[in-house]
Amino acid sequence: MTHSAAPVARAFQRCINADCKAEFPVDEVLVACKSCGQLLDVAYEWRRDAIPSLKAFETRSATRGPRNAAGDTPTSSMLDFSGVWRFRELLPFYSCEADIVTLGEGRTNLQRADLLARELGMDVDHGGRVMLQYEGFNPSGSFKDNGMTAGFTHARMVNATRVACASTGNTSAALAVYAALAGMKCFVFIGDGKIAYGKLSQALEYGATTLQVAGDFDACLARVKHIAEKMPEVGVYLMNSINPFRLEGQKTIMLRILEGLDWQVPDWILVPGGNLGNCSAFAKAFLELKALGLVTKIPRLAIIQAKGARTLDRVVNELGMKWTPNSNSPASGAAGINPDLTGRFDHDAIAREYARMDAANERAKTVATAIEINRPVNLTKALRALWAMNGVVRSVDDPEIVEHKALVGKYGFGCEPASGASVAGVRLLRTEGLIKPTDTVACVLTGHLLKDPDVTVAYHTGLETKAAAVDLSHAKPHGRISNPPIKVADDLEAILKAMGVR
Ligand code: F0G
Numbered sequence: 001m002t003h004s005a006a007p008v009a010r011a012f013q014r015c016i017n018a019d020c021k022a023e024f025p026v027d028e029v030l031v032a033c034k035s036c037g038q039l040l041d042v043a044y045e046w047r048r049d050a051i052p053s054l055k056a057f058e059t060r061s062a063t064r065g066p067r068n069a070a071g072d073t074p075t076s077s078m079l080d081f082s083g084v085w086r087f088r089e090l091l092p093f094y095s096c097e098a099d100i101v102t103l104g105e106g107r108t109n110l111q112r113a114d115l116l117a118r119e120l121g122m123d124v125d126h127g128g129r130v131m132l133q134y135e136g137f138n139p140s141g142s143f144k145d146n147g148m149t150a151g152f153t154h155a156r157m158v159n160a161t162r163v164a165c166a167s168t169g170n171t172s173a174a175l176a177v178y179a180a181l182a183g184m185k186c187f188v189f190i191g192d193g194k195i196a197y198g199k200l201s202q203a204l205e206y207g208a209t210t211l212q213v214a215g216d217f218d219a220c221l222a223r224v225k226h227i228a229e230k231m232p233e234v235g236v237y238l239m240n241s242i243n244p245f246r247l248e249g250q251k252t253i254m255l256r257i258l259e260g261l262d263w264q265v266p267d268w269i270l271v272p273g274g275n276l277g278n279c280s281a282f283a284k285a286f287l288e289l290k291a292l293g294l295v296t297k298i299p300r301l302a303i304i305q306a307k308g309a310r311t312l313d314r315v316v317n318e319l320g321m322k323w324t325p326n327s328n329s330p331a332s333g334a335a336g337i338n339p340d341l342t343g344r345f346d347h348d349a350i351a352r353e354y355a356r357m358d359a360a361n362e363r364a365k366t367v368a369t370a371i372e373i374n375r376p377v378n379l380t381k382a383l384r385a386l387w388a389m390n391g392v393v394r395s396v397d398d399p400e401i402v403e404h405k406a407l408v409g410k411y412g413f414g415c416e417p418a419s420g421a422s423v424a425g426v427r428l429l430r431t432e433g434l435i436k437p438t439d440t441v442a443c444v445l446t447g448h449l450l451k452d453p454d455v456t457v458a459y460h461t462g463l464e465t466k467a468a469a470v471d472l473s474h475a476k477p478h479g480r481i482s483n484p485p486i487k488v489a490d491d492l493e494a495i496l497k498a499m500g501v502r
Pocket of ligand 1: 142144166167168169170171172241272273274275276277278279370371416418419446447
């Protein structure tokens with residue numbers, strides 16, 4: 001296969017709203033469609049036969065050098081080492097390989113978990129399988145590294161020097177690692193008392209300017225989005241999952257699941273839903289693979305939310321919101337290699353629902369802080385994902401989350417609370433009869449067990465350490481290169497001052 005992206009496809013950005021469909025160049029920095037404000041996709045015009053088969057990727061799992069310094073021009077062995085970039089022809093938005101920022105992320109494992117499968121009600125003896133896609137193996141310990149390498153590649157393409165995100169923890173940890181290695185200034189916005197210490201420790205250690213804003217994740221995201229979009233003089237490149245380039249990297253989790261199943265498509269993919277970037281990326285991966293003729297079937301998707309942060313579950317299952325595709329589903333195979341992935345959705349109804357939540361002061365609350373999000377920015381793309389993958393959305397409560405997390409640990413893997421939601425989802429969908437006992441299901445274990453040790457210790461001992469809610473304003477750092485978080489009011493001027501840009 002060619003090593004240059006250029007001949008594989010033409011890349012551009014396209015609004016997902018079928019009534020708009022505005023297109024923008026791939027090297028334009030946008031956080032939303034300039035015409036209608038909706039989400040953007042990275043879109044491709046693929047060359048016919050660009051990728052003859054998925055098997056061709058198998059030869060690229062390099063374990064030998066030469067390696068480049070992190071953040072330096074990657075060698076082809078480094079690209080092949082990365083579990084993201086060895087699939088580079090399937091995310092060909094970059095203009096040259098020198099722009100790729102990689103740390104060798106995505107070398108993760110798809111583990112067959114028969115003992116766990118039996119506990120969840122699968123018929124292992126007759127072919128029922130639970131496969132755990134263990135993303136804790138990533139450099140920063142969560143699946144976010146898959147997208148961050150792609151986001152930083154775009155950031156470098158457009159000569160960004162400052163990057164920022166709002167985060168429940170993992171995105172900030174991943175952002176801070178890549179920024180440190182790529183030599184970019186990094187701002188992390190975290191909510192007040194809403195971050196597991198494993199994740200906070202990473203942002204501080206990797207040198208991010210960490211602002212603890214007096215508000216929740218949704219408030220942090222609104223602030224950082226405003227600064228990135230409306231204040232070009234500050235010059236921050238936004239790394240939240242509204243950034244469509246990040247989602248290109250997250251697609252590769254699906255490729256590795258397929259590879260782990262010897263390119264057989266599982267019956268189900270289960271993923272926890274927070275800001276809903278990942279489920280969106282997974283569906284885009286399958287829509288593209290199907291259109292390119294690289295898979296013959298698309299698995300069903302289950303997005304599992306926490307009961308205390310179940311906005312998608314509510315809008316789909318109670319308010320009946322859905323995605324109406326603009327054209328033939330690529331799933332039918334009738335749409336050609338460059339299908340129209342735009343569609344229609346009731347954005348007024350979504351805006352009304354978010355306004356109602358604001359008025360009622362509804363705040364997300366769950367032990368799985370990673371997915372403690374009430375206004376998911378990728379909601380419309382998640383509706384598309386549910387359409388594309390014949391998907392369902394469900395929610396599970398906190399005791400179910402921690403118990404299924406503990407079950408994953410008991411059988412030898414380990415994950416953080418949010419990841420436990422996808423495993424709890426298997427049991428729920430088995431009980432409902434949607435997952436059949438002989439199905440093959442793949443659960444994405446999104447983050448490492450050690451990301452949030454407090455929840456684990458609390459579960460096993462009954463002792464609440466409450467570290468995640470400690471008030472950082474009393475911190476008195478004394479190290480030579482201490483990098484304490486900055487507590488700041490939920491106020492634009494105060495935030496800009498704390499960022500050091502005022
Ligand atoms: N699992 C973990 C461990 C996460 O950190 C996240 C999201 C999710 C699942 C949900 O993924 O947002 O694509 O639906 N964490 C974000 C963060 C929001 O800031 O780290 P999603």
